[in-house]
Amino acid sequence: MSVFIEKSTVLADTPFAAAPRFAVAFARTAEEILETQQLRYRIFAGELGAEIDGGEHGADRDQYDPWCEHLTVRDTDSGRIVACTRLLTDAMAPNAGGFYSSGEFDLAMVDSLPGRVMEIGRTCVDRDYRSGAVIAVLWQGIAAYITQHGYDYLFGCASIGLEDGGAQAHAILQQIKGRYMAPDYHRVRPYYPLPAADGRTAEKVRMPPLLKAYLSLGAKACGEAYWDREFNCADVFMLLNVSDLNPRYARHFLDRAPSVEATAGHA
Template identity: 40%
Template sequence: MKELPNPTFALSPVYFPRGSLHPGPANPNVDFLPRRVQSTIQVAWAKHQDEVREAQQLRYSVFATEMGARLPKTLPGHDIDLFDDYCEHLLVRDTLRGQVIGTYRVLTPAQAKRAGSTYSDTEFDLTRLRDLRKRMVELGRSCVHAEHRHGGVIMALWGALFEFMDRNRLDTMIGCASIPMLHNGVVTGDAAASIWHQLRETHLANIQYHVRPRLPLPVDELGHGVQIDPPALIKGYLRLGAKVLGAPAWDPDFNTADLPMMMRTADLPARYRRHFSMGVP
């Protein structure tokens, strides 16, 4: 069993309800801030290689089996890429079954230097973020098991992420937020183009932080009149104060449109700062 470095102190069990992360038409404004109640989920950082393998198995199940992504066949049934060995892996576990049901991976500034780049660098020209890199982490490969897609799991992950940022005096998170190209049973970029045109009007970052996609989704050639909400995870990021850094890239392996996004701890709304025990300035 390979021992991994622990990026932070041991995390306490997190107690959240099974609220809906994917609101239906009857409740389109569901809040991502649930009340604390007893639950059966625990969040912790992977300490051993076999725990990382559990996260990679979950990722394979979601990305390859559900979404049809084309993944390298490094190890059957696992999603593995060259950044995994440099990342910290955050896990949410169902304590009743002992099963990993949610995960993020986190690439710290020091490890990004060792890796030579972030994953986002492979999709975008991040030149304008160079002054942020010393205190910037990359979030990636986020996914939740199909039977557990409720507010409690994602809030548990976010709570641990913000605790990590606070303890390590980091202030910026970046990552690629994916929009599926499949819409109403048809593979099309119209939905992604429509979401981009919505968000560029309401949540676009200051021009000093704009980035350019290396393989752009041709948003100007696609229809952008589709009435569609952003995916639930992107809506959650926006509630946390995240900004979109530019137009989406096309990821042919995952067949998604990837939006570059940035969250800064200073922009976290006060109610979430209190919830994550970060204090309110």
């Protein structure tokens, strides 16, 4: 589940990329990781209505968190963490029982990919900061990580809300099928597919920003969407071959990706 609305080790003592107002860095302390989990809870439970046991701290936690790197974007004016995602590498996934996406899709295809793979997930942005600037800074952090550690593929789920009964989702999925589908050998199978359209049409089709970012970078959709009933959304499995990055966006993100120290244990 990732929307634009996922025990970490130290990468550096300071944020490794910055914009005039926003700075991106990995969470370095238990308190910072908790702050990302609380942001997730506010969005997933508070905004989307997911039934999550937030505990005494109001935090979204799961079995994958201890094995992920938690990437954050902080508003340098207020000091608040305003966006986050988590990175689960091929080296750490077995410790977590597999990749998060394996609960929604048959990932046999991922096992056959050559090279190193990494999952991006639980991505969310504070309601007051949903702009292209924030998601761009987050992707600069991801770019820094993949270039340092030599990952060949990124994948994850991008979500489309079903608040209108699915009309918007089906319209977006039709657009994707026409231009952005992966070849057959890169397809995955959802365990619970999104039901067929019921005939309703969307008044205005608006691509969710995270999905739009994936497509802009050159990622492909790998088959039918999963119906996430808990979060009332359609999850689209996206795969990015790093060598196929859109040249324009590769220059924007990868050329700006700074050098970071290797991560002990999680890389």
